[in-house]
Amino acid sequence: KAGVTQTPRYLIKTRGQQVTLSCSPISGHRSVSWYQQTPGQGLQFLFEYFSETQRNKGNFPGRFSGRQFSNSRSEMNVSTLELGDSALYLCASSPRGLAGLYEQYFGPGTRLTVT
Amino acid sequence: SQQGEEDPQALSIQEGENATMNCSYKTSINNLQWYRQNSGRGLVHLILIRSNEREKHSGRLRVTLDTSKKSSSLLITASRAADTASYFCATGPGGETSGSRLTFGEGTQLTVNP
Numbered sequence: 001k002a003g004v005t006q007t008p009r010y011l012i013k014t015r016g017q018q019v020t021l022s023c024s025p026i027s028g029h030r031s032v033s034w035y036q037q038t039p040g041q042g043l044q045f046l047f048e049y050f051s052e053t054q055r056n057k058g059n060f061p062g063r064f065s066g067r068q069f070s071n072s073r074s075e076m077n078v079s080t081l082e083l084g085d086s087a088l089y090l091c092a093s094s095p096r097g098l099a100g101l102y103e104q105y106f107g108p109g110t111r112l113t114v115t
Numbered sequence: 116s117q118q119g120e121e122d123p124q125a126l127s128i129q130e131g132e133n134a135t136m137n138c139s140y141k142t143s144i145n146n147l148q149w150y151r152q153n154s155g156r157g158l159v160h161l162i163l164i165r166s167n168e169r170e171k172h173s174g175r176l177r178v179t180l181d182t183s184k185k186s187s188s189l190l191i192t193a194s195r196a197a198d199t200a201s202y203f204c205a206t207g208p209g210g211e212t213s214g215s216r217l218t219f220g221e222g223t224q225l226t227v228n229p
Contacts, residue, residue: 004157033216043203043219056216088155092217103148104217106157 001026004107006091012113018079021110025072025093031055032074033104034066037088046089049074078112086114121204121220129228134191136223138204139184146207147180147187148217151200158203161189194227201225 005024013019025032033056034046045058049068066076072093078085088111092104122137140147146165150158164171164180164187171178177190191198201224205217 035217035219042221043205045216045218048216058216090157092158103160103163105160106150108157109155111155 001028004091004093004105006089006107006110008110009108010111010113012115013081014115015081015083017081018077019081019112020075020077021089021091021112023074023076023091023093023107025074025091026105029093029095029105030072031094031096032068032072033092033094034074034076035090035092036060037090037109038084038086043090046076081114083114085112087112121202121223123223124221125224125226127226127228128194130194130196132194132227134194134198134225134227136189136202136204136225138187138189138220140187140204140206140218140220141185142206142208144182144206144208147178148205148207149176149178149187149189150203150205150219152203152222153200161202191225194225196227196229199225199227 007022031050033048035043037043047066048056052068063079068074088109090109091107094102094104120139128134144166146163148163149161151161152158162173162176162178164178175192180187201222203222204220
Protein backbone atom coordinates (compact mmCIF):
# COMPACT_ATOMS: atom_id res chain seq x y z
CA LYS A 1 0.00 0.00 0.00
CA ALA A 2 1.11 3.54 -0.62
CA GLY A 3 2.05 5.46 2.50
CA VAL A 4 0.63 8.68 3.85
CA THR A 5 1.29 11.54 1.47
CA GLN A 6 1.39 15.22 2.29
CA THR A 7 1.46 18.18 -0.04
CA PRO A 8 3.19 20.47 -0.39
CA ARG A 9 6.41 19.35 1.24
CA TYR A 10 7.77 22.86 1.69
CA LEU A 11 5.98 26.17 1.91
CA ILE A 12 7.04 29.74 2.56
CA LYS A 13 4.38 32.26 3.53
CA THR A 14 4.24 35.79 4.84
CA ARG A 15 2.72 36.86 8.15
CA GLY A 16 -0.99 37.50 7.82
CA GLN A 17 -1.50 35.11 4.94
CA GLN A 18 -3.36 31.84 5.16
CA VAL A 19 -2.25 28.38 4.14
CA THR A 20 -3.86 25.04 3.37
CA LEU A 21 -2.04 21.75 3.78
CA SER A 22 -3.22 18.45 2.37
CA CYS A 23 -2.93 14.88 3.58
CA SER A 24 -3.90 11.64 1.87
CA PRO A 25 -4.07 8.71 4.30
CA ILE A 26 -3.24 5.10 3.61
CA SER A 27 -6.01 3.47 1.62
CA GLY A 28 -8.66 2.12 3.98
CA HIS A 29 -7.63 4.28 6.93
CA ARG A 30 -10.49 6.40 8.15
CA SER A 31 -8.74 8.41 10.86
CA VAL A 32 -6.45 11.32 10.12
CA SER A 33 -4.63 13.25 12.80
CA TRP A 34 -2.50 16.37 12.53
CA TYR A 35 0.50 17.30 14.65
CA GLN A 36 2.69 20.36 14.83
CA GLN A 37 6.39 19.94 15.57
CA THR A 38 8.58 22.84 16.65
CA PRO A 39 11.97 22.90 18.40
CA GLY A 40 10.48 24.67 21.40
CA GLN A 41 7.20 22.84 21.93
CA GLY A 42 8.00 19.47 20.42
CA LEU A 43 5.22 17.37 18.90
CA GLN A 44 1.78 18.67 19.69
CA PHE A 45 -1.58 17.27 18.68
CA LEU A 46 -3.72 19.60 16.58
CA PHE A 47 -6.86 17.62 15.77
CA GLU A 48 -8.21 14.32 14.54
CA TYR A 49 -10.85 13.55 11.96
CA PHE A 50 -12.73 10.31 11.65
CA SER A 51 -15.41 9.72 9.04
CA GLU A 52 -15.50 13.44 8.17
CA THR A 53 -16.07 14.48 11.80
CA GLN A 54 -13.64 16.19 14.09
CA ARG A 55 -13.31 13.85 17.02
CA ASN A 56 -10.53 15.44 19.02
CA LYS A 57 -8.95 18.86 19.17
CA GLY A 58 -5.74 20.03 20.78
CA ASN A 59 -5.03 23.33 22.48
CA PHE A 60 -4.55 25.51 19.44
CA PRO A 61 -6.27 28.79 18.58
CA GLY A 62 -9.21 28.92 16.22
CA ARG A 63 -6.89 30.04 13.41
CA PHE A 64 -6.10 26.37 13.01
CA SER A 65 -8.87 24.38 11.38
CA GLY A 66 -9.29 21.27 9.36
CA ARG A 67 -11.68 19.07 7.51
CA GLN A 68 -11.94 15.60 6.10
CA PHE A 69 -13.53 14.54 2.87
CA SER A 70 -15.58 11.45 2.11
CA ASN A 71 -12.49 9.72 0.65
CA SER A 72 -10.71 10.32 4.02
CA ARG A 73 -8.33 12.89 2.56
CA SER A 74 -7.84 15.75 4.97
CA GLU A 75 -6.84 19.36 4.82
CA MET A 76 -5.76 21.72 7.51
CA ASN A 77 -5.90 25.47 7.24
CA VAL A 78 -4.09 28.14 9.18
CA SER A 79 -5.37 31.67 8.81
CA THR A 80 -3.62 34.92 9.68
CA LEU A 81 -0.22 33.29 9.90
CA GLU A 82 2.17 34.27 12.65
CA LEU A 83 5.93 33.76 12.83
CA GLY A 84 5.37 31.16 15.55
CA ASP A 85 3.42 28.98 13.14
CA SER A 86 6.66 28.05 11.42
CA ALA A 87 6.87 24.33 12.00
CA LEU A 88 6.82 20.87 10.56
CA TYR A 89 3.20 19.78 10.20
CA LEU A 90 2.73 16.04 10.31
CA CYS A 91 -0.28 14.05 9.29
CA ALA A 92 -0.93 10.53 10.53
CA SER A 93 -3.51 7.94 9.65
CA SER A 94 -4.69 4.82 11.38
CA PRO A 95 -7.20 2.14 10.46
CA ARG A 96 -9.85 2.80 13.04
CA GLY A 97 -8.60 5.89 14.76
CA LEU A 98 -8.13 4.40 18.19
CA ALA A 99 -4.63 5.25 19.37
CA GLY A 100 -5.38 3.15 22.36
CA LEU A 101 -5.31 0.13 20.09
CA TYR A 102 -3.43 0.91 16.91
CA GLU A 103 -0.22 2.55 15.81
CA GLN A 104 -0.32 5.57 13.58
CA TYR A 105 1.37 5.96 10.22
CA PHE A 106 2.94 9.32 9.58
CA GLY A 107 3.52 11.20 6.39
CA PRO A 108 6.79 13.00 5.58
CA GLY A 109 5.42 16.33 6.78
CA THR A 110 5.02 19.81 5.37
CA ARG A 111 7.70 22.28 6.40
CA LEU A 112 6.03 25.69 6.76
CA THR A 113 8.15 28.79 7.10
CA VAL A 114 6.44 32.07 7.93
CA THR A 115 8.44 35.23 7.21
CA SER B 116 2.13 20.13 27.28
CA GLN B 117 4.07 16.94 26.83
CA GLN B 118 3.01 14.06 29.02
CA GLY B 119 6.10 12.04 28.34
CA GLU B 120 9.53 12.93 29.56
CA GLU B 121 12.45 11.17 28.02
CA ASP B 122 15.85 10.52 29.41
CA PRO B 123 18.48 11.15 28.30
CA GLN B 124 17.85 14.05 25.93
CA ALA B 125 20.92 13.06 23.94
CA LEU B 126 22.94 9.87 23.74
CA SER B 127 26.14 9.22 21.82
CA ILE B 128 27.52 5.70 21.50
CA GLN B 129 29.80 3.62 19.32
CA GLU B 130 28.55 1.22 16.69
CA GLY B 131 27.91 -2.20 18.20
CA GLU B 132 27.03 -0.86 21.64
CA ASN B 133 23.56 -0.98 23.14
CA ALA B 134 21.43 2.14 23.57
CA THR B 135 18.82 2.55 26.28
CA MET B 136 16.26 5.33 26.37
CA ASN B 137 13.71 5.93 29.08
CA CYS B 138 10.29 7.50 29.06
CA SER B 139 7.96 8.51 31.87
CA TYR B 140 4.33 9.53 31.64
CA LYS B 141 1.70 10.91 33.96
CA THR B 142 -1.80 9.67 33.20
CA SER B 143 -3.43 6.31 32.55
CA ILE B 144 -2.70 4.83 29.19
CA ASN B 145 -4.00 2.17 26.88
CA ASN B 146 -0.67 1.66 25.19
CA LEU B 147 2.75 3.18 24.77
CA GLN B 148 4.45 3.47 21.44
CA TRP B 149 7.94 4.31 20.27
CA TYR B 150 8.68 6.21 17.09
CA ARG B 151 11.85 7.16 15.26
CA GLN B 152 12.43 10.36 13.31
CA ASN B 153 15.31 10.96 10.98
CA SER B 154 16.45 14.57 10.68
CA GLY B 155 13.14 16.45 10.65
CA ARG B 156 11.26 13.96 8.53
CA GLY B 157 8.13 11.97 9.29
CA LEU B 158 7.91 9.59 12.19
CA VAL B 159 8.31 5.87 11.75
CA HIS B 160 6.48 3.55 14.12
CA LEU B 161 8.82 1.11 15.87
CA ILE B 162 6.86 -0.81 18.44
CA LEU B 163 3.66 -0.70 20.47
CA ILE B 164 3.26 -2.18 23.93
CA ARG B 165 -0.13 -2.46 25.56
CA SER B 166 -0.77 -1.53 29.15
CA ASN B 167 -1.22 -5.17 30.15
CA GLU B 168 2.15 -6.17 28.66
CA ARG B 169 5.47 -5.88 30.46
CA GLU B 170 7.98 -6.55 27.71
CA LYS B 171 8.02 -6.76 23.96
CA HIS B 172 10.67 -7.53 21.37
CA SER B 173 10.99 -6.64 17.71
CA GLY B 174 14.26 -7.48 16.02
CA ARG B 175 16.98 -5.52 17.81
CA LEU B 176 14.43 -3.59 19.84
CA ARG B 177 13.27 -4.43 23.33
CA VAL B 178 10.65 -2.37 25.11
CA THR B 179 9.60 -2.66 28.72
CA LEU B 180 6.63 -1.06 30.41
CA ASP B 181 6.11 -0.56 34.14
CA THR B 182 2.64 0.87 34.66
CA SER B 183 3.13 1.10 38.43
CA LYS B 184 6.02 3.50 37.85
CA LYS B 185 4.49 4.99 34.72
CA SER B 186 7.68 4.40 32.80
CA SER B 187 9.00 2.61 29.76
CA SER B 188 12.40 1.90 28.29
CA LEU B 189 13.58 1.22 24.76
CA LEU B 190 16.70 -0.84 24.27
CA ILE B 191 18.41 -1.00 20.88
CA THR B 192 20.99 -3.75 20.79
CA ALA B 193 24.07 -3.91 18.56
CA SER B 194 23.49 -0.37 17.31
CA ARG B 195 24.39 0.72 13.80
CA ALA B 196 25.19 4.12 12.32
CA ALA B 197 21.82 3.95 10.56
CA ASP B 198 20.11 3.99 13.98
CA THR B 199 21.15 7.64 14.37
CA ALA B 200 17.86 9.49 14.80
CA SER B 201 15.51 11.01 17.35
CA TYR B 202 13.40 8.56 19.31
CA PHE B 203 10.05 9.50 20.81
CA CYS B 204 7.73 7.72 23.14
CA ALA B 205 4.04 8.40 22.72
CA THR B 206 1.12 7.40 24.85
CA GLY B 207 -2.28 6.42 23.60
CA PRO B 208 -5.00 7.49 25.99
CA GLY B 209 -7.05 5.07 27.94
CA GLY B 210 -10.65 4.74 26.86
CA GLU B 211 -12.15 4.19 23.44
CA THR B 212 -13.75 7.62 23.36
CA SER B 213 -10.39 9.33 23.32
CA GLY B 214 -9.78 8.68 19.66
CA SER B 215 -6.35 8.88 18.12
CA ARG B 216 -4.72 11.54 20.23
CA LEU B 217 -1.09 10.62 20.89
CA THR B 218 0.90 12.52 23.48
CA PHE B 219 4.60 12.60 22.69
CA GLY B 220 7.64 12.88 24.86
CA GLU B 221 10.41 15.34 24.15
CA GLY B 222 12.56 12.76 22.45
CA THR B 223 16.05 11.37 22.75
CA GLN B 224 18.61 12.22 20.08
CA LEU B 225 20.69 9.12 19.50
CA THR B 226 23.99 9.36 17.66
CA VAL B 227 25.77 6.16 16.73
CA ASN B 228 29.37 6.75 15.74
CA PRO B 229 30.91 4.38 13.18
